[in-house]
Amino acid sequence: MEELQRNLENISSLHRSIILAGGLFFFYMLEYIIPYMAFRYLKVKHAGVNIFFTITTGVVNMVLAFLIVWCSDLVQAYKFGLLYVFSLPLWAFILGGLLILDLVSAWLIHFLQHKIKWMWRFHLVHHTDTYVDATTANRHHPGESIFRFVFTLLAVLITGAPVWLVLLYQSLSALLSQFNHANISLNPAVDNIISLVLVSPNMHKVHHHYVQPYTDSNYANIFSIWDRLFGTYRRLNKEQLVYGIDTHMDPREHSGIKTLLALPFQEYRIPPGSKFDEADQEQD
Numbered sequence: 001m002e003e004l005q006r007n008l009e010n011i012s013s014l015h016r017s018i019i020l021a022g023g024l025f026f027f028y029m030l031e032y033i034i035p036y037m038a039f040r041y042l043k044v045k046h047a048g049v050n051i052f053f054t055i056t057t058g059v060v061n062m063v064l065a066f067l068i069v070w071c072s073d074l075v076q077a078y079k080f081g082l083l084y085v086f087s088l089p090l091w092a093f094i095l096g097g098l099l100i101l102d103l104v105s106a107w108l109i110h111f112l113q114h115k116i117k118w119m120w121r122f123h124l125v126h127h128t129d130t131y132v133d134a135t136t137a138n139r140h141h142p143g144e145s146i147f148r149f150v151f152t153l154l155a156v157l158i159t160g161a162p163v164w165l166v167l168l169y170q171s172l173s174a175l176l177s178q179f180n181h182a183n184i185s186l187n188p189a190v191d192n193i194i195s196l197v198l199v200s201p202n203m204h205k206v207h208h209h210y211v212q213p214y215t216d217s218n219y220a221n222i223f224s225i226w227d228r229l230f231g232t233y234r235r236l237n238k239e240q241l242v243y244g245i246d247t248h249m250d251p252r253e254h255s256g257i258k259t260l261l262a263l264p265f266q267e268y269r270i271p272p273g274s275k276f277d278e279a280d281q282e283q284d
């Protein structure tokens with residue numbers, strides 16, 4: 001375990017980029033072999049738009065990374081955070097850290113982006129994709145990348161996680177996100193078993209169904225237990241799945257980089273089965 005910890009301390013941002021690019025390449029290729037949906041799309045063109053947003057996410061994280069290091073060093077110096085309440089063996093320290101980092105920096109901020117209108121305007125970019133595949137995982141508007149970064153900082157403050165644990169979490173989180181967005185078909189029984197603990201591909205696809213209440217379900221990123229615990233877990237058959245979001249189904253509105261970057265600033269559209277009331281709309 002100590003050796004693992006030392007190795008993790010040596011994960012550089014270059015190593016992480018290699019893990020991410022390798023994961024993306026692996027799932028992208030797997031999509032040709034065992035596709036879930038038979039998409040008729042220009043796979044490379046679709047990937048181009050999503051990889052642009054993956055790069056902007058990477059840039060936001062790299063530019064602000066010093067804040068994570070600073071924050072983590074600070075909490076470490078004072079042994080401040082939930083991970084120091086008990087003296088935990090290393091395996092429990094790692095597992096507890098991953099669980100809480102996943103809850104705060106992924107589940108909670110994702111949930112809030114669905115509930116707070118001005119945040120939803122940014123998160124919309126992720127949901128407009130009508131061809132959900134491995135490249136959709138990081139299709140995040142730069143504004144959303146900042147929200148997520150702020151909640152990662154918050155998670156470090158709450159847990160007291162050292163930098164190596166945050167790096168481990170971020171690498172696992174990116175791989176799991178590629179896995180559960182990938183357009184791959186697993187044996188339903190295997191997918192079900194995975195979904196008892198981790199977010200499986202079939203579980204996350206329900207979150208990308210174009211209408212409520214499915215859009216507001218299955219928010220989890222690594223651990224499916226958060227949705228099971230907070231009552232946001234839902235299932236939907238593959239035959240009923242339609243990807244996208246009801247307010248923006250026109251391809252001209254969600255297949256270009258410029259249009260997507262401007263999406264949060266366009267006039268707000270009430271979804272047909274609105275979650276935000278009329279009074280809310282008038283303030284806009």
Ligand SMILES: [Zn+2]
Nearest residue numbers: 110123127207
């Ligand atoms: Zn979402």
